[in-house]
Amino acid sequence: MDSKIYLSKPNFKEILINTSFKDNNVLNFEVALEKYLGSNKKIVALNSGTSAIHLALILAGVQKDDLVICQSFTFVATANPILYQRAKPIFIDSEIEKWSMCPLLLEQTIKKYISLNKKPKAIIVNCNYGMPSKIETIISIAKFYDIKLIEDAASGLGASYKDQKCGTFGDFGIISFNENKILTTFGGGALICKSEEDKNRAIYLASQAKEKFDYYQHSEIGYNYKMDKLSASVGLSELKNIEQYILSRRKIHLFYVELFQNMEGIHVFHNSDDNYFSNHWLTCILINEKLAGFSNEDMSNQLLKDNIESRPLWKPMHLQPVFKGCPFYGDGVSEGLFNSGLCLPSGSNLTENDLERISTSIKKIL
Ligand SMILES: *Cc1c(COP(=O)(O)O)cnc(C)c1O
Secondary structure: OOOOEOOOOOOHHHHHHOOOOOOOHHHHHHHHHHHHHOOOOEEEEEOOHHHHHHHHHHHOOOOOOOEEEEEOOOOHHHOHHHHHOOOEEEEEOEOOOOOOEOHHHHHHHHHHHHHOOOOOOEEEEEOEOOEOOOHHHHHHHHHHOOOEEEEEOOOOOOOEEOOEEOOOOOOEEEEEOOOOOOOOOOOOEEEEEOOHHHHHHHHHHHEOOOOOOOOOOOOOOOOEOEOOHHHHHHHHHHHOOHHHHHHHHHHHHHHHHHHHOOOOOEEEOOOOOOOEEOOOOOEEEEEOHHHHOOOHHHHHHHHHHOOEOOEOOOOOHHHOHHHOOOOEEOOOHHHHHHHHEEEEOOOOOOOHHHHHHHHHHHHHHO
C-alpha cells in the first residue's frame, strides 16, 4: 500500500538537521517573533498555545465566577483555560463568511449580560484554520463596552488583516507551535502582549511565580509554562522558512480550489475579500449532501481507504459534554459547519505525487 498522507505533519529529521542550538535561544526566538509580528508587541515564548491562553486570561483579570465570552466553533484548547480559572464560559456562534465569532450575536449577548448587571470580563475570538476573524468589528465592540479582547491565533501565524498580523489585534494574542501547526517547535506557544509590564508579569507567572530573592519565595500561584531552549532553537530556525511554508499551503489551497471547481455541492473555504490574508493552514470544504450526492463522511471514508487522512471540522464547544449547561447564543451556523465540513491534507511538504493521489481518490467518489 502507498504510504500514509497526513493532514499536516512536519519532517522531524529535516527540521532537526537544520536547527542551530544555542543557550540563549528562548530570548532570541522571542526577539525574532517580535520583529516578525511587528506592531511593537512583546512576546513570551511558552510551552503551548493553551498555556498562553491561560496566562492571557489571568492577565486580563479573569477570576472565579467571572464570565468569559468565547467562540463556540473552535478547538477545545481555546475554552479549557476558562475552566482552569473556574470562570464561566458563554459560547457564541459563528458568522457564515469567515466562520469566526458573529459580531451581531456578540453585541446582543454583551448587552444582555450588562442589563443583568453581569458584565463579561473577557472575549476570546479565534482565527479559523488560518483565516483572520472579523476582527475590526469585534475590536470596536470590545472597546465600546470596555472588555478585554484575547485573540486566539493559534493557527494564524503569518495570516493578516489589512496587512496587520493576526495575533496582534487584541489586548492579548496567542500562537501555537504544536506539531501540526504551520510553524512547529514540536510543542510550544507564544503569548503576545502590548506592554513590557504584561510581558514581565507573564514571565513571572510562567516561572512558578518565583519572586526576586536568592531563596525560593512565592506569594501567588505560579505555573511551569516557559518554553525550553531546545524547542526555541527549533522555532528560531524554522521561522526563517515561514514565508515558504505559507506559500506552499496557499498553493495546496489553490490545488483544491481547482479540483472542486466543477463539482456541484462543494464549497471551499476561501478568502472572499483582499483584506483577509489567510495562511491556509488547513484547507476545509463544506459538502452539501443533497447537491453533491455524497456526504463529508463518505469522502472521509474513501480517502481513508486510499490511506489519506482527513478530519471533520471542529465540533462546537456548546455541543461538548465537558461544557454541558454553559449558555450558548447562536443560530446553527457552527453546528452546520461541523455536520457538513471536512479538513483536507494541507501540510507544506506534500509532494506532487501526494496531490495526484488525493485527486484520484476524491474523483472515485463522484
Ligand atoms: C492548536 C490550537 C490551540 C492549542 O495550542 P496548543 O499549542 O496545542 O496548546 C488553541 N486554539 C486553537 C484554535 C488551535 O487550533
